[in-house]
Amino acid sequence: MSTRRSCMNKIIVYEYEDFKGLSKEFTSDVPDLRSVDFGDCISSLKVIGQPWLCFLHPNYKGLAHAYEEGEHKQVDLHDQISSLQLVTEDLENPQITLYEHANYEGVSKVITEETNLVYSYFNDKASSHIVQKGTWLLYEHPNRKGWYYIAREGTKLPNYGPVFNFDNKCSHVYPLKGGQPTVTAKIMWDRRIVESERHVVVDEINGINTTDFEQTFTTTSSRVYESVTRHNFKFKLSTQRISESFNLNVDPRTNLVVEKGHIDSTITVDKSEVTMPAKIPPHSELNIQVIMKVVTASAPVEIIVSRNGKPKTVFGEYHSVSGHNINTKYIVKPIERKNNVQIQ
CATH class of the missing domain: 2.60.20.10 (Crystallins)
Known part of the structure; x- marks a missing residue:
């Protein structure tokens, strides 16, 4: 699951410009700032979420100025703001x-x-x-x-x-534009579908023992192989899009960033250690195959975009091609002796 940030709407007001001096934080309307000991003294402010309106007089009267999400080092009604009001309207599709x-x-x-x-x-x-x-x-x-x-x-x-x-x-x-929304994306692993499985030989090693004694095939006990997983995301419908980017957490090590206008894919590389000890019988040939199981799978993704407490749900699909499963296959077959008598 991934959450962009908290959806709390708030305004932080400061006594002086550049966010200096005393400050107060509000999350709901303030009809009279003098009642909270902050009347006619605001010189800068920060807005998180929905825009706020700052009024010259108490009870939202008189000249007003609007401030969208962001940091405002100076305000128009310098030391004259008497009341604050949160813009609660739906600002999409005005x-x-x-x-x-x-x-x-x-x-x-x-x-x-x-x-x-x-x-x-x-x-x-x-x-x-x-x-x-x-x-x-x-x-x-x-x-x-x-x-x-x-x-x-x-x-x-x-x-x-x-x-x-x-x-x-x-x-x-x-x-007026609304603040950046909360975006939550969840991969629905319980509905995961395996689309295909195939086995790929990534390495092949041969050893031949022509003696009358058993031989050790290798002095090393293991080898390390890299496996690649390709992750990608797409919206379920071609018409679905959201303007916000978000993170899709596949596992603790993999974070897929989905951004508008970019190819939503990433690659992770892992290393797998494969044990290699093997004995070759007399007059035998040993073939070791390192096999990677490549799995193509997909799972639906639920994306909830919440702006000003109003959620909107869209759906996408996570897709992966993974070769994490690596193992070895041993094949031993006899070879002819020098006198052409074959070992059965």
């Missing part, structure tokens, strides 16, 4: 509809990704909106510049006029 006129009238534009409206016919034309999914930042200027309005899922704003005189000024829209 969608917002902008309307040309107030009250959702006129030409409309459906947006599902970050868009610079300067490059379209809808620049500085929006006067109302409806948010179908996600949380959006509506910027006054292109390239995420200037003042922005925070539009949350399920909300409607029928008229931009009263909102800081925002009517016909929206030039850029950006959907």
